[in-house]
Amino acid sequence: MLFAHDTECALTAAAALVNTDGREGEGLPDVAALDAFFAAHSYSGRHEHTKTELQAVRALRPRLRRIWHTEVDEIVSIVNGLLREHRALPQLIMHDDEPYHLHAVPRDAPLATRMAVEAAMAFADVVRSGELRRLRSCEHPDCDNVLVDLSKNRSRRFCEAGCGNRAAVSAYRARKAAALHP
Template sequence: MAFAHDTEVALAGAAALVNTASGGDEAIPTVAALADFIHRHSWTGRHDNTDDELRSVQRLRPRLRRVWEAGEDEAVAIVNALLRESDALPQLVRHDNWPYHLHATSSDAPLADRMAVEAAMAFVDVIREDQLHRLRLCESSDCDNVVVDLTRNRSRRYCDAGCGNRAAVNAYRARKAAAQP
């Protein structure tokens, strides 16, 4: 199952945003850190660069994370609430080097609203395609990051924080230790 490019980008951005609060660490503690996050993940539109904007984005994260933890009915309720609260109005737009794609807020809407709606619109595609199982938690026992599995064979088990590499190294070491007389 391949999603539209803008859906995949929005899912990756939502996961990255959720993971900025994983493990009890705050990865976007300042307005400057938020500006860096926005730049790294190519968020367009209005950026106020204020503490209020930062707090709004931080408050959004647990709501988005809940979609990864929810069953289908609860995920639908969360998505509908995000769209409703942000006065989403889907429309086709073209900007930068992107072909026509869907935006559901104006570029001058508050950042947290745009983030919520872009994530919600991506979740809509995931739910409509019966692919909610592609949103999962990292399988590493010491990690609580979220994962978006966009692999063809639905095999992604670990987040982007190096958990897969650590698991492979640990498994290798365990095999080596078991082979020692």
């Protein structure tokens, strides 16, 4: 494991959240989609199931997306801004059969606040570890998704949306076509 478990979960969730706003259309079209996202990424605590909460979560995406497309000083500015804005106070917490991990806002804070702070704390670990090169854009030409490369050898190139399979199929077809017409 490269980072602590909660950091890896927060990084993965942040990338997934950013990717809900892409070329494929709105990935969080309604409260039900936010409910599914909440469950898929094992969030706990307050969840209001409202349009206002959905809008607040959607509003976080552009700030997080900038992290993948900027330099370290701007990343630090975004992270510090999120932490200040939400009055983050890191504390070790244990809940839901999870070992001790960091929370920086109460579990009853609004979902968008918790998502923002958890992501900011995770990105702080990435910066402190000198591992910014693990934050990447998908290499498939038709995709604008982001990813977090948590592989040991830093070899992940494609997002979770099936781009790796599409690239492999394209490469296979190109090899077959080249073999037919040498």
